[in-house]
Amino acid sequence: MWHSGLLDLSLFQLAVVALGMTHVTIVSVTLYLHRHSAHNSLDLHPVLSHFFRFWLWLTTSINTKEWTAIHRKHHAKCETEEDPHSPVVKGLPRVFFLGAKLYAEAATPENCEKYGQRTPEDWIERNLYTRHRNLGIALLAVANVMLFGVHGVWIWAVQMLWIPFWAAGVINGLGHYFGYRNYECADEARNIVPWAILVGGEELHNNHHTYPNSSKLSRRWFEFDVGWGYIRLFQGLGLAKPKGYRPIAHSVPGKLEMDVETVQAIANNRFDIMRKYRKRVMEPVLQQQKMLFMEQEIRSRYKKLKKLLSREVTLIKPKDQAQLDSLLETNPRLRQIYDKSHELQALWRRRGVKPQEKLQALMVWCREAETSGIRYLEEFAEHLKTYALRPG
Ligand SMILES: [Zn+2]
Numbered sequence: 001m002w003h004s005g006l007l008d009l010s011l012f013q014l015a016v017v018a019l020g021m022t023h024v025t026i027v028s029v030t031l032y033l034h035r036h037s038a039h040n041s042l043d044l045h046p047v048l049s050h051f052f053r054f055w056l057w058l059t060t061s062i063n064t065k066e067w068t069a070i071h072r073k074h075h076a077k078c079e080t081e082e083d084p085h086s087p088v089v090k091g092l093p094r095v096f097f098l099g100a101k102l103y104a105e106a107a108t109p110e111n112c113e114k115y116g117q118r119t120p121e122d123w124i125e126r127n128l129y130t131r132h133r134n135l136g137i138a139l140l141a142v143a144n145v146m147l148f149g150v151h152g153v154w155i156w157a158v159q160m161l162w163i164p165f166w167a168a169g170v171i172n173g174l175g176h177y178f179g180y181r182n183y184e185c186a187d188e189a190r191n192i193v194p195w196a197i198l199v200g201g202e203e204l205h206n207n208h209h210t211y212p213n214s215s216k217l218s219r220r221w222f223e224f225d226v227g228w229g230y231i232r233l234f235q236g237l238g239l240a241k242p243k244g245y246r247p248i249a250h251s252v253p254g255k256l257e258m259d260v261e262t263v264q265a266i267a268n269n270r271f272d273i274m275r276k277y278r279k280r281v282m283e284p285v286l287q288q289q290k291m292l293f294m295e296q297e298i299r300s301r302y303k304k305l306k307k308l309l310s311r312e313v314t315l316i317k318p319k320d321q322a323q324l325d326s327l328l329e330t331n332p333r334l335r336q337i338y339d340k341s342h343e344l345q346a347l348w349r350r351r352g353v354k355p356q357e358k359l360q361a362l363m364v365w366c367r368e369a370e371t372s373g374i375r376y377l378e379e380f381a382e383h384l385k386t387y388a389l390r391p392g
């Protein structure tokens with residue numbers, strides 16, 4: 001028949017083929033463009049990296065240098081006027097629906113020059129992938145129609161919309177707006193869902209902004225990063241070598257002595273330590289104090305206050321800050337654990353302080369915690385002492 005291609009597939013089979021091809025594209029974006037090119041957290045065998053580069057040219061017309069530059073600038077200028085796609089600054093609808101347009105606007109020669117270092121500039125890049133960047137998707141349209149007949153047209157349309165929708169819209173938009181935060185990194189990044197399959201692992205965006213040099217994006221036991229699964233598979237085949245995913249600090253049970261390395265290990269592991277402080281100190285103390293909140297108004301905002309207590313200070317809005325201040329004013333015990341959390345953060349926030357001085361500050365912190373009369377704080381001081389740069 002006129003409308004059938006070389007392959008005679010049922011609608012269901014066609015849908016599986018379309019989904020499979022878009023998944024290869026997603027894997028190319030997360031492994032090659034993001035983890036390998038932009039962050040250098042993953043080494044790829046030249047054959048595999050060229051396959052990804054070719055596949056992206058064929059199915060998306062994305063240029064490696066441009067994508068890499070825009071993404072590095074996003075990390076460097078996150079949530080500021082200069083961030084190419086911050087929903088906090090530009091508004092969620094604009095990033096969600098016009099994400100691809102924002103990329104086109106940001107792909108200036110200046111940005112590529114400044115942020116696009118160490119990206120391919122070889123003969124095939126100059127003469128084919130960059131010079132004829134839209135030839136790939138044109139060839140894809142022809143190939144689709146030859147293979148799938150008239151169905152090739154909608155498959156091609158799905159392929160063209162897949163990355164602008166899932167990567168530019170969902171990740172860049174929702175990934176800085178909706179979801180949960182494991183870590184209080186200095187921007188609004190969130191994990192959209194814990195099982196990151198559809199967008200190749202990129203859904204774990206709070207983890208990624210906290211540890212941008214890690215090739216593994218899942219952090220907690222219930223999180224799943226499908227991209228990491230592919231990395232392990234390619235590693236087994238000798239085609240990939242992940243970097244930056246190993247622990248950067250160790251907790252050695254029974255260790256009671258602190259030294260300069262303890263301070264360093266704590267600074268390395270600061271995001272995880274502050275998450276533990278929230279779980280082991282702030283939340284139980286707040287829970288204990290809950291019954292003391294006579295004012296109905298404070299009780300009704302309990303959940304919000306719980307979040308504000310451990311929120312990264314630069315992200316607290318003035319209105320919320322006023323609420324938090326009034327809570328702390330009337331509750332000395334909460335004030336105490338709140339101040340202790342900031343004294344701890346000063347260990348890695350203050351610049352130009354000698355390692356020995358930081359160690360002294362940590363010892364004072366632990367001594368005060370141990371005599372605070374707050375059991376959770378005492379236990380946390382014990383826990384801090386166990387940190388080391390090497391396991392056991
Ligand atoms: Zn981001």
Ligand SMILES: [Zn+2]
Binds near residue numbers: 034039208212
């Ligand atoms: Zn990134």
